[in-house]
Amino acid sequence: xxxxxxxxxxxxxxxxxxxxxxxxxxxxxxxAIGAVIVVITLHAIGDGPDLGTIVTxxxxxxxxxxxxxxxxxxILGKTGVFEWxxxxxxxxxxxxxxxxxxxxxxITAVFSAFLDNVTTILLIVPVTIQIARVLGxxxxxxxxxxxxxxxxxxAATQIGDPPNIIIGAQLSPQALSSNVxxxxxxxxxxxxxxxxxxxxxxxxxxxxxxxxxxxxxxxxGERHRNVELLKIRYGIKDKDLLKKSGAILALVIFAFFAHSxxxxxxxxxxxxxLGGAVLMLLVTSPHHVEEQFDAVEWTTIIFFAGLFIMIxxxxxxxxxxxxxxxxxxxxxxxxxxxxxxxxxxxxLWVSAIASAFIDNIPYTATMVPVVIELASNPELGxxxxxxxxxxxxxxxxxxxxxxxxxxxxxxxxxLAEEAGYDISFNRFFKTGFxxxxxxxxxxxxxxxxxxxIEWSNDVIPVAIIAGMMVVSVSLTPMIYGPAxxxxxxxELE
Numbered sequence: 299x300x301x302x303x304x305x306x307x308x309x310x311x312x313x314x315x316x317x318x319x320x321x322x323x324x325x326x327x328x329x330a331i332g333a334v335i336v337v338i339t340l341h342a343i344g345d346g347p348d349l350g351t352i353v354t355x356x357x358x359x360x361x362x363x364x365x366x367x368x369x370x371x372x373i374l375g376k377t378g379v380f381e382w383x384x385x386x387x388x389x390x391x392x393x394x395x396x397x398x399x400x401x402x403x404x405i406t407a408v409f410s411a412f413l414d415n416v417t418t419i420l421l422i423v424p425v426t427i428q429i430a431r432v433l434g435x436x437x438x439x440x441x442x443x444x445x446x447x448x449x450x451x452x453a454a455t456q457i458g459d460p461p462n463i464i465i466g467a468q469l470s471p472q473a474l475s476s477n478v479x480x481x482x483x484x485x486x487x488x489x490x491x492x493x494x495x496x497x498x499x500x501x502x503x504x505x506x507x508x509x510x511x512x513x514x515x516x517x518x519g520e521r522h523r524n525v526e527l528l529k530i531r532y533g534i535k536d537k538d539l540l541k542k543s544g545a546i547l548a549l550v551i552f553a554f555f556a557h558s559x560x561x562x563x564x565x566x567x568x569x570x571x572l573g574g575a576v577l578m579l580l581v582t583s584p585h586h587v588e589e590q591f592d593a594v595e596w597t598t599i600i601f602f603a604g605l606f607i608m609i610x611x612x613x614x615x616x617x618x619x620x621x622x623x624x625x626x627x628x629x630x631x632x633x634x635x636x637x638x639x640x641x642x643x644x645x646l647w648v649s650a651i652a653s654a655f656i657d658n659i660p661y662t663a664t665m666v667p668v669v670i671e672l673a674s675n676p677e678l679g680x681x682x683x684x685x686x687x688x689x690x691x692x693x694x695x696x697x698x699x700x701x702x703x704x705x706x707x708x709x710x711x712x713l714a715e716e717a718g719y720d721i722s723f724n725r726f727f728k729t730g731f732x733x734x735x736x737x738x739x740x741x742x743x744x745x746x747x748x749x750x751i752e753w754s755n756d757v758i759p760v761a762i763i764a765g766m767m768v769v770s771v772s773l774t775p776m777i778y779g780p781a782x783x784x785x786x787x788x789e790l791e
Contacts, residue, residue, distance in 0.1 A: 299616050303343060307617035310335055311664070314608065315656055319702060325657065326597040329604030336611030345614065355610035356603050359467035359568045363457060364414065364602070365594055366571025370550065371417045372593035373578050374543045378535035380409075384425040385525070385532045388433075392782045393522040395435060399443050399513075400506060400778055402426060406444045407451025407502070410706075412551055415452035415459050416598070419445065419706045423713045425532070432523055438719055439516030442729050443509055445710045446698050450505060450737060452706070453694035454498040456490040456567060457554065460705055461653075461662035461693035466490065468666045469686055472563055479674045483682040487554045487567060493687045497744040500766045501695070501737040503773040508736050510777065512729045520782050542581050550574035598705070602659075609663045618664075622671035629678060639750035641672065641680055642688045646745060649692025650738045654699025654731065657708075662693045684749035691741040699734040701726040 310332060317328035340346045347355075383405055391397035402422070409418040423441055430437035452458030456466035467473065471484030510517065534540055553570045579587050612618065625644065632640040645665075652661050669689055673682040697704030701711055701723050707730075711721045747762050 299345075300343060303615045304617055304620050306339060307336075307612045307615035310339070310608070311612060311617065315660065318657055318660065319655070324597065326601040326604065329601045329608060329660070331604075333604040333607035333611070336608050336615070340611055340614060343615075347611075347614075352607055356606045357464070357467050359470070359473070359566060360463050360606075361599055361602055362566075362568030363463055363467070363571045364599060366568065366573075366575040367414050367457065368417060368594045369575035369590050370543070370547060370571070370578055371413050371421070372590055373539070373582055374547060375421050376536065377540035377543060378533060379540055379544075380421040381425050381428075381532040382529075382534050384422070384429055385528045388429060388523075388528065389525045393520045394779065394782045395433075395519050395521060396510065396517050396779055397782075398429075399440055399509075399517045402440065403443050403447040403506070403509075407447040407498075410448040410452040411454040411458045411498075414457065414463075415448040415704075415706045416595075416709055418452075419448050419710050420713070423710050424717075427714070427717045427719070428532070429528075432528070433521035435519075435521060436516055436719075437717075438714065438721055438725070439513045439729075441710050441714055441719075442721065442726060443513065443517070445704075445707050445726075446505065446509065446730065446733050447502075448706045449694055449697045449704050450498060450501055453691060454491060454495045455554075456487045457571075459694045459697075460659045461697075462490060462494075462690055464659070464662045465666060465686055465690050466567065469670070469682065470566070472566060474670075477670070477674065479676070480670065480682055483673070485683065485686055487557060489683070490690070493683065493748075494690055496748075496763055496767055497687075497691055497741050500744055500763075500770050501740050503770040503777055504736055504740060505733055506777045507773070508733055509729070512732060539582060543578055546574055546578045546581065605660055605663050609660075609667070612664075613667055618667040619671065621664075622668045622675075625668065626672060626675060626678060629672070629680075634679075635752070637678060638680055638684060639746060641678075642684050642745050642750050643742065645669070645685055645688040646692040646738065646742060649689050650696030650699070650734065653693045653696030654703045654734060657702060658693040658697040658704050662689065665689055665693075684745070687749070688745055691745070692738065695737045695741060696734055698730045698737070699727075700730060703730070703734075 314328050314332035317323050317331070318325045337346065337352065384402065387401035387405060388398055390401055406418060406422055409422070422444055426440050426444060427437045430440060449459065453462065456462050466485065466487065469485050471486065474480045474484045550570055554567060557565050557567065557570060579590060583590065628644060629637050629641050649661070649665065669682070669685045672678060673680055673685055697707065701707050701721065707726065714721050744763065744766070747759050751759070753759050
């Protein structure tokens with residue numbers, strides 16, 4: 299490989315990031331441009347891939363999971379279940395805007411954990427805007443809050459946030475089966491919940507506390523409306539479809555949990571999602587599938603495909619090895635007993651800051667090969683798991699830092715703009731960046747306790763983490779606040 303290959307690779311990466319950050323072209327086109335330039339450059343070097351090789355660079359596991367879940371959620375959305383949930387949230391709030399925001403954010407976080415947070419935002423934000431208009435309040439604080447918790451909640455599972463989808467697919471037992479060093483360290487769907495889930499629980503209540511401080515003007519006060527009228531207007535549209543699609547979704551989620559117990563190469567999260575989508579289409583609309591296929595965000599699929607081609611090409615140009623060597627050199631400077639702590643903290647905070655200012659999808663796709671290189675280096679002696687969890691937490695929580703930090707942020711801003719509400723970079727930054735710093739700090743404490751310190755007794759870190767989770771959960775009633783004191787003044791809309 300010529301000496302100019304690595305600088306050229308770095309320039310290509312920066313160029314594509316610039317196109318995405320400054321929105322000079324659509325990000326799907328930016329990724330496609332990067333992929334084409336990388337392939338042309340490899341041919342100029344004399345090591346160009348053929349079409350068959352390029353196709354193998356595309357991670358079919360990630361794309362299959364996305365396509366399957368997009369179809370499933372689109373069909374589920376037609377039942378009106380998300381609108382119904384929003385109205386129930388208002389009824390539970392008793393007219394308190396702050397209580398409503400907590401309930402909506404909790405719903406968003408839970409849905410984002412078990413669905414895709416981008417799809418959850420696509421479904422929940424329009425409903426939020428409608429309810430805000432009915433209540434006569436500004437929807438922007440609610441939308442920003444929902445985005446925050448879609449990224450926090452989405453971090454808890456492999457399918458909740460695009461960075462986790464990438465990490466889970468490329469670090470799965472199947473993907474690492476040919477890696478002698480890491481073949482027995484692959485991570486599964488259940489591993490994400492066990493290792494990242496507690497950190498998410500720890501972050502929830504403190505994030506609500508800070509959100510209330512930052513958005514006090516927009517999320518305070520009370521509004522009372524006729525709940526029965528809202529239930530009629532935003533109720534379940536198709537109960538029969540809900541029963542069918544809900545049962546299949548429950549089956550898919552159960553399969554996500556169970557698949558790690560099976561080691562057959564065909565039984566993956568992608569095949570589960572695609573199988574669930576096919577079953578749902580067969581049960582709900584066997585003769586009319588065009589609308590469901592149109593619901594797939596094909597620009598997102600193309601973006602991922604172009605991104606994977608570009609990143610694999612940059613890897614062949616030596617960029618990934620260069621980044622891994624730089625991080626490895628930093629880690630090697632630490633004492634052997636502290637190397638894991640240094641590696642975890644470095645990955646967590648670099649990922650958080652980088653993901654705040656660069657969409658966390660291309661960043662994660664760039665860093666997963668680096669994590670593999672670090673864990674494969676026998677001189678460092680680092681386990682794959684802690685590095686993967688640090689990357690996942692940093693990328694997902696860091697996405698809250700700015701409006702361009704995560705796909706869910708951009709989607710929410712676009713939906714708000716279509717409805718006539720502008721969420722500026724600075725407006726989002728004022729709330730998002732402090733919450734990012736708080737959650738990453740809490741994630742740091744979690745990672746240090748669980749992975750970086752060698753305890754004399756394994757019960758100690760478990761007890762500390764359990765205590766942190768209990769404290770966070772116990773703070774929730776206090777943050778939720780007292781019931782609204784003013785009597786309801788129902789108004790027909």
